[in-house]
Amino acid sequence: MTKKAFQIRLPESASKVRSEPSELRGDEQAAADRDDLETLSLVVSRASNAILIMDASGQIQWTNEAFSNLSGYEPSEAIGCNLENLVFGPSTDATTRQAIRKTLLAAEELTTDVLQYRSDGTTLWVECKLIPVNDDSGQLSRWIVIESDVTRRRQTEEALLAAKKSAEANSRSKSEFLANMSHEIRTPLNAILGMTELALTTDLSREQRDYLQTVKTSADSLLNLLNDVLDITKIEAGKMEIEEVDFNLAEIVRETTKALAVRAHEKGLELAVHMPMTVPHCLQGDPTRIRQVLFNLIGNAIKFTSQGEIVVDVQEQWQTDDEICLHFSVSDTGIGIPKQRLQKIFDAFTQVDSSMARRFGGSGLGLTITSKLVRLMNGKLWVQSSEGKGSTFHFTLTLKLGSSPEHFTDDGQSTASSIDRIRNLASQNLDGKRVLIVDDNATNRRILNEMLGHWGMRTTHCPGAAAALKELESAVRDDAPFDLVILDAMMPVVDGFQLAEMMQQRPDLQAGTVMMLSSADRPSSTHRCKKLGIESYLVKPVSASALLEAIMSTLATRDDQSLRNAPTCVASNEVTNTPLVQTVDKPLRILLVDDHEPNRKLVESILRRRGHDVRSECDGDAAISVCENESFDVVLMDVQMPGRDGFSATKAIREQEADSGKHLPIIALTAHALQGDREKCLAAGMDSYLAKPIHAAELVTLVEEMGSSDREGANNNPKSAPSRYPEPLDAGAFSIGSALQRMGGEMDLLKEHIGYVLNDMPQLMQMMSDAVDQREPRQLEIAAHRLKSLVSSYDHTAAHELAQQIEQDAKHDRLGEARGRIDALRPLVDSFTDAVDEYLQAN
Ligand code: ADP
Secondary structure (H helix, E strand, C coil): CCCHHHCCCCCHHHHHHHHHHHHHHCHHHHHHHHHHHHHHHHHHHHCCCEEEEEECCCEEEEECHHHHHHHCCCHHHHCCCEHHHHHCCCCCCHHHHHHHHHHHHHCCCEEEEEEEECCCCCEEEEEEEEEEEECCCCCEEEEEEEEEECHHHHHHHHHHHHHHHHHHHHHHHHHHHHHHHHHHHHHHHHHHHHHHHHHHCCCCCHHHHHHHHHHHHHHHHHHHHHHHHHHHHHHHCCCCCCCCEEEEHHHHHHHHHHHHHHHHHHCCCEEEEECCCCCCCEEEECHHHHHHHHHHHHHHHHHCCCCCEEEEEEEEEEECCCEEEEEEEEEECCCCCCHHHCCHHHCCCCCCCCHHHHHHCCCCCHHHHHHHHHHHCCCEEEEEEECCCEEEEEEEEEEEECCCCCCECCCCCECCCHHHHHHHHHHHHCCCCEEEEECCCHHHHHHHHHHHHHCCCEEEEECCHHHHHHHHHHHHHCCCCCCEEEEECCCCCCCHHHHHHHHHHCHHHCCCEEEEEECCCCHHHHHHHHHHCCCEEEECCCCHHHHHHHHHHHHHHHHHCCCCCCCEECCCCCCCCCCCCCCCCCCCEEEEECCCHHHHHHHHHHHHHCCCEEEEECCHHHHHHHHHHCCCCEEEEECCCCCCCHHHHHHHHHHHCCCCCCCCCEEEEECCCCCCHHHHHHHCCCCEEEECCCCHHHHHHHHHHHHCHHHCHHHCCCCCCCCCCCCHHHHCCCCHHHHHHHCCCCHHHHHHHHHHHHHHHHHHHHHHHHHHHCCCHHHHHHHHHHHHHHHHCCCCHHHHHHHHHHHHHHHCCCHHHHHHHHHHHHHHHHHHHHHHHHHHHHC
16 A cells, blocks of 8 residues: 555645645745645554545545555545445444434534444444534535444453343342242241141150151251341342331340340340440331341350350440441350451351351351341441350441331420330439349349439349348338349349248338349249239340339339239240140131142141131132132132232132122232232232241131131220220229120030130230231231230220230331230230139139
């Protein structure tokens, strides 16, 4: 290629413009200008970018050397051609071609990537810049086109895009795989757990019971592992969403520690909570995840500690008008962690040494999930530990201050919540009252001391019975006897009960009101308290609000001189797994749709034991046709079935009943446990949702609630505005006569009903406590509703109203309020069941 070929032949107009001054300035100047232009044209022709000049209509007038190298077209081949016809081909993107055409018409500038064809038919990507050039009159005279080869960049981009797409597809299929696996594993696990639970309710030899108990424990831990794996995958797939809702922090801490207290107390460990009353209760954040983090850390602390104590501490680090930073710590006096393993323990499937898995159980996933959750909540988690001495896990969280009307009025003042109301009362009634704390555990003494001091009480504390007796004696000598004595039940040498007995035998000590704090909630303890005249019995760890409520009500009771005959048991941690086995008086006709035979068998036998009539079908189509011809009170619908699934079958049933105005309750029965599944079921027209593995009591309660919801309206006789805590004397009022009347005077029916009361009441109370612990308002609502209808037959106004309020609390997610009411309901239910039982024995 010659240098000449690429020199720019200046367009006419340009040479004219330049020739005028040269005439004026003479030949010398004109020669210099020509020199400049020649240099310029040389530079352009040798530039590494391909450059073309086109006329106003888009015809190529000139090309440089680089264009020939890029496209394979010599200037002689290119000149006179149209750019589009020369270098674009069938694979050139039509939109880009269109954009270039529009640019040429509009005489605008454009830079775009475009796929071009070389003269040999091969393609390359170029970045093409079109620059319009106007003449003196402002008319478009020509185009300058600058092109550079960007094939490599485009290939890299395309490869990246393809990799991203394939990663997304992989992640999607991983999630789908997990959802399916979760379903596939949960389904048989459901059958294993449920059948084992059922088998455990039958007559078994000790050996058989042992075997089955092991099956149940293993299935439970398999389910936990499955949940952990699902959590990790959700977090890693970016699918774990962190909520921001109003919640009560004190309630979360109380519920979590309460749920774990049994485990700690079984090992003889103290579990203490230190959360100053000054820490705001109503905050915004994700209560489920905060509970999960606390549960993991406290669970580990209990697991790796064989003696001593676990202390959960919550402190405020800083606070602004709308935010608070909290520092949580969970300390234990356990085995500790060697220094070199401290960071490693946050890795998945990592344990300090593998023999631990055998000794303590666990998979090594808990801390991985915990640290990831804390990070998702923008917090920080760290650990301090000393081998053989114990560990402290810390985490910080910055949370918004809550705005729930439940806790704050418009002017921001703390109001209606029961805790706040009681707190106000405390300042009026407890100020200056003298209290003696007797506990061998120094942390407990420190915490109690701080709580009681906060309410203005004058505290004295001592570690055991001998010192306590001395304090009581000296208080009498100083003529300042104690108003209240708080005893720890489990102390070495002389325990709390023995000390209470000593005090009872010495009226000269004027021991005042006695409260007992215990690590174990045993019926025998309640009985011993009753015998010793101890008015309040609390299960540790005791939250500030529970302690305050108990003190207020015991002192008030004493001041009113109207002693209760049963002590208040503020916390109950007993766990019962026994399904309801008593038959119902109103059997339901139930349609069960599930493709999995063991599941069907399980659900059928649970429901048939209650006397219900169950018809089973294996798929959605069969369900639809059977619903067309027969009538049912309730349908249990599995979601994932071969052929027509549960969603589609529900839609068809809803269409069938559209004209009749009827509404058949449909409960989704599904092994799906992923986010949003509940909403999907409800959106498909289902009324409720039961996640597998199914718990017999849950299944029975929900089915009976849904199946008979329209029949129970008669029991809901409205009552006057309820009081939160009924007066003890009125509270016990109920009438067995009214119940007999309601049953048409049929003694047999009444007896049957009482049997039902005796069987179900304790379980319903337990269900309510569990529902609050596990934050399951729907379960709470169901249990409260059932309890309400049971007591209403006996005109038990106080219990009826409390149950009704609990039902309302559950509907509005006020679990803290509900807990207080459950505690108030418990003694009423106890005395009611005692009385009907006595009646049954006597008749
Ligand atoms: P897992 O408890 O299921 O084994 P984690 O991820 O919760 O799994 O904990 C990982 C390991 O960290 C544990 O196996 C144990 O070795 C160590 N670890 C966690 N918490 C404590 C603790 N409080 N005291 C001593 N070691 C602990």
